[in-house]
Amino acid sequence: MIRVLICDDSALVRGVLGRLLGQDxxxxxxxxxxxxxxxLAALAAAGPERMPHVVLLDLEMPVMDGMTAxxxxxxxxxxxxxxxxxxxxxxxxxxxxxALRAGAVDYIxxxxxxxxxxxxxxxxxxxxxxxxxxxxxxxPEAASVRPRRPAVAMAARPPRVLAIAASTGGPQALAAFIxxxxxxxxxxxLVVQHMPAGFTAMLAQHLGGLGALxxxxxxxxxxxxxxxxxxxxxxRHMLLRGPAERATVLLTRDPPVHFCRxxxxxLFASLPPIYADAVLAVVLTGMGQDGxxxxxxxxxxxxxxxxxDEATSVVGGMPGAVVxxxxxxxxxxxxxxxxEAVAMLRVPA
Numbered sequence: 042m043i044r045v046l047i048c049d050d051s052a053l054v055r056g057v058l059g060r061l062l063g064q065d066x067x068x069x070x071x072x073x074x075x076x077x078x079x080x081l082a083a084l085a086a087a088g089p090e091r092m093p094h095v096v097l098l099d100l101e102m103p104v105m106d107g108m109t110a111x112x113x114x115x116x117x118x119x120x121x122x123x124x125x126x127x128x129x130x131x132x133x134x135x136x137x138x139x140a141l142r143a144g145a146v147d148y149i150x151x152x153x154x155x156x157x158x159x160x161x162x163x164x165x166x167x168x169x170x171x172x173x174x175x176x177x178x179x180x181p182e183a184a185s186v187r188p189r190r191p192a193v194a195m196a197a198r199p200p201r202v203l204a205i206a207a208s209t210g211g212p213q214a215l216a217a218f219i220x221x222x223x224x225x226x227x228x229x230x231l232v233v234q235h236m237p238a239g240f241t242a243m244l245a246q247h248l249g250g251l252g253a254l255x256x257x258x259x260x261x262x263x264x265x266x267x268x269x270x271x272x273x274x275x276x277r278h279m280l281l282r283g284p285a286e287r288a289t290v291l292l293t294r295d296p297p298v299h300f301c302r303x304x305x306x307x308l309f310a311s312l313p314p315i316y317a318d319a320v321l322a323v324v325l326t327g328m329g330q331d332g333x334x335x336x337x338x339x340x341x342x343x344x345x346x347x348x349x350d351e352a353t354s355v356v357g358g359m360p361g362a363v364v365x366x367x368x369x370x371x372x373x374x375x376x377x378x379x380x381e382a383v384a385m386l387r388v389p390a
Contacts, residue, residue, distance in 0.1 A: 043176040046072045046093035048080040048110070049126065050102040058097060061165050068172060076102045077110025084117050094176040096121045097149070100136050101128070108140060115144045122146045122175040134243040141212055141247065146175050147355070148212075150237060163300070170209050170328055174355030199387045200321035200345065201285060202265075202312060203228050206305030206335075208235040208327025210355025212244065214375045215325065216251055219270065221379035223388050224253035228321075229265040229288075231279065232256075233305040235327065238275030241303075245272040259290045273303035280307050283315035299331040305359075309335020318343025321385060323378055324369075326354035330362035340368045345385065347371045347378045 045062055047070060049055050055073045062068045071091045074080040080096065087093070096114055100107035107125060114123055123145045127137040137148045149171060152164040203226075207215055211234045222230070234244060242258050248270060249256035256270035259279050265271060265288050273279035277292040291311075298304035305324070309332060312320045320339050324332040326349050336346045348360035348369035363369050371381055 043068045043095065043173060044071045044091065044093045045069070045172060046074065046080060046083055046096045046121070048074040048077065048096060048102070048107070049099040050075050051099075054099075057160075058168075061168060062172065065169055068169070075104075077105030077107060077113070079104075080110055081105075081113055081117075084114065084121070092119060093121050094179060095172050096123045097126060097172075098123050098145070099126045100133075100140065108136065108143070111140060111143050111145060120179075122179040124149055124171055124175060126151055129237055129239065131239050131243075134240040137240070138243040138247040141216075142250075146179075146213060147171050147210060150240070166328070167209060170356045174210055174326075178353070178355065198319055199227070200385060201228055201316045201319040202231065202281075202288075202321070203382060203386070204231045204233075204305075204308055204312060204320065204322045205325065206233050206309070206322070206327070206332040206359065207325040208301070208329065208331065208356070208359055210326040211235070212247070214349060214354075215244075215248060217375040218323070218325070218379045219248050219252045219254065219256075221376055221383070222252055222254055223383060224268070225388060226254060226268045226383075226386065227388065228267050228386060230254065230270040231259075231265070231273075231281070231308060232270060233273045233279060233303045233308050235301050235303070235331070236275050241272050241275045245270070248272070259292065261290060261292045263290050264288070265290060273308065276302055278303050278307045280311035281315055282311070285315050285319075288315055299329050301329075301331055305332040306335040310338045313338050313342035313344060316344075320344035321347070321382060323347045323349075323382065324360045324363045325349045325375060326356055327359035328356045329358050332359050333362040333366055333368070336363045336368040337366065345370050347373075347381065349373070349375060349378065 072083040259271040280291045350372040351357040353374040
């Protein structure tokens, strides 16, 4: 049974979240707090049967806000997985990325009224997926599951582009991957993370501060250069157009794919016509099957696809779809995939 503590200053939000979570037989809400002080008190008073695996933490609250409470919650033993609730604003996006840097495992974007508000089925699905996924990954038995290091056969020639897809649980998986990329990376890195507009700029800033490579939201018509990370902007599909020596970014408002914009499939499918077999794609944690069709196009052209393993994915839908379709040459945690990508790219020492 997954135990959850809800911390939000709105009694209405606490009630609705409690009902949404309580409808799942695998989840039990063990407490509700109106601010960070109450959440800390609830943890201090909780016995083993009421100790939460997951804390849902609002960032904007009186008395003690979420950013103040976060490091104090993370000092508790056993440490809960903290998922922050974020407003769909530029300020909310900046606060969310700050919370991820401070130790929150993930975020849930507060739904807007025009999409059904907090009763939106997509919101409930994302909420349940993240609560279950992070509760599982936070347990010692899950943390101990790591595959042995496999040997990956080198491609006939080094890839000329690296494309990455991620969704639910993606910010942390992307961070783990990007941290292991060296400064002299000889290819551009293209990232599609399912995120709303406003959040992707903050994600780029977050990822650019983690490792040796600069990162930014992609801009229409800009050239893609080696050693740089390009993030698909929220509410835009990102594709490339060639030729390979002068490839540039194409941003479109084409209809959502798998209910997502940006989506990975349009980007992946745009790469083989430009780079032929010299494509390396990585599909990380996420719900659904975005990336599968694009992975098929890449492997059909002779390119290579890696997929995050189920043991380390918050949600195994996207990488699992690629694996089941037979397109993944390698499965593993993001750190391993990054190491093998660097080896395949033949980065000079």
